[in-house]
Amino acid sequence: xxxxxxxxxxxxxxxxxxxxxxxxxxxxxxxxxxxxxxxxxxxxxxxxxxxxxxxxxxxxxxxxxxxxxxxxxxxxxxxxxxxxxxxxxxxxxxxxxxxxxxxxxxxxxxxxxxxxxxxxxxxxxxxxxxxxxxxxxxxxxxxxxxxxxxxxxxxxxxx
Numbered sequence: 560x561x562x563x564x565x566x567x568x569x570x571x572x573x574x575x576x577x578x579x580x581x582x583x584x585x586x587x588x589x590x591x592x593x594x595x596x597x598x599x600x601x602x603x604x605x606x607x608x609x610x611x612x613x614x615x616x617x618x619x620x621x622x623x624x625x626x627x628x629x630x631x632x633x634x635x636x637x638x639x640x641x642x643x644x645x646x647x648x649x650x651x652x653x654x655x656x657x658x659x660x661x662x663x664x665x666x667x668x669x670x671x672x673x674x675x676x677x678x679x680x681x682x683x684x685x686x687x688x689x690x691x692x693x694x695x696x697x698x699x700x701x702x703x704x705x706x707x708x709x710x711x712x713x714x715x716x717x718x
Contacts (some may be wrong), residue, residue, distance in 0.1 A: 643679065647677065647684065650675065651684075651695065674686055674688060678700060681699060681700050681701065682697055682698065682699060683697075683699075683700050683703070684696070685698075693710070693711045693712075694708060694710055695708070695709040695711075696708045696709075697709075
């Protein structure tokens with residue numbers, strides 16, 4: 560039996576070989592193989608998620624604005640503003656032109672005295688005819704030096 564055991568040990572010793580144990584990382588962050596594409600993929604995923612979040616926030620904001628503009632109060636306010644501006648335009652037109660565009664009720668002045676004025680929402684709106692121009696001036700009541708002036712050719716309205 561010693562011979563069989565010795566022969567068995569000798570055959571195992573001759574057939575056995577030792578090899579160096581090697582470990583490879585699967586992650587390119589550790590191995591360095593394909594690291595640049597790994598980083599690029601992560602960056603693209605982050606950017607896509609940021610874009611999705613931004614689009615979702617913009618969609619929520621737009622929905623909130625639509626909802627706020629569709630309330631009865633907002634619709635009433637928009638309708639009222641439209642009617643006020645329409646009435647203002649009618650008053651200015653009637654004051655300047657009367658019933659006929661060729662016969663103004665406001666006569667041209669050399670010093671630019673107002674043909675009419677109205678105060679709306681902290682603004683004073685005056686209009687006059689100077690030479691061949693119609694001048695509409697919108698000034699703040701609290702600070703008359705802060706104003707906007709519109710000049711339109713009067714001759715263009717004559718028929």
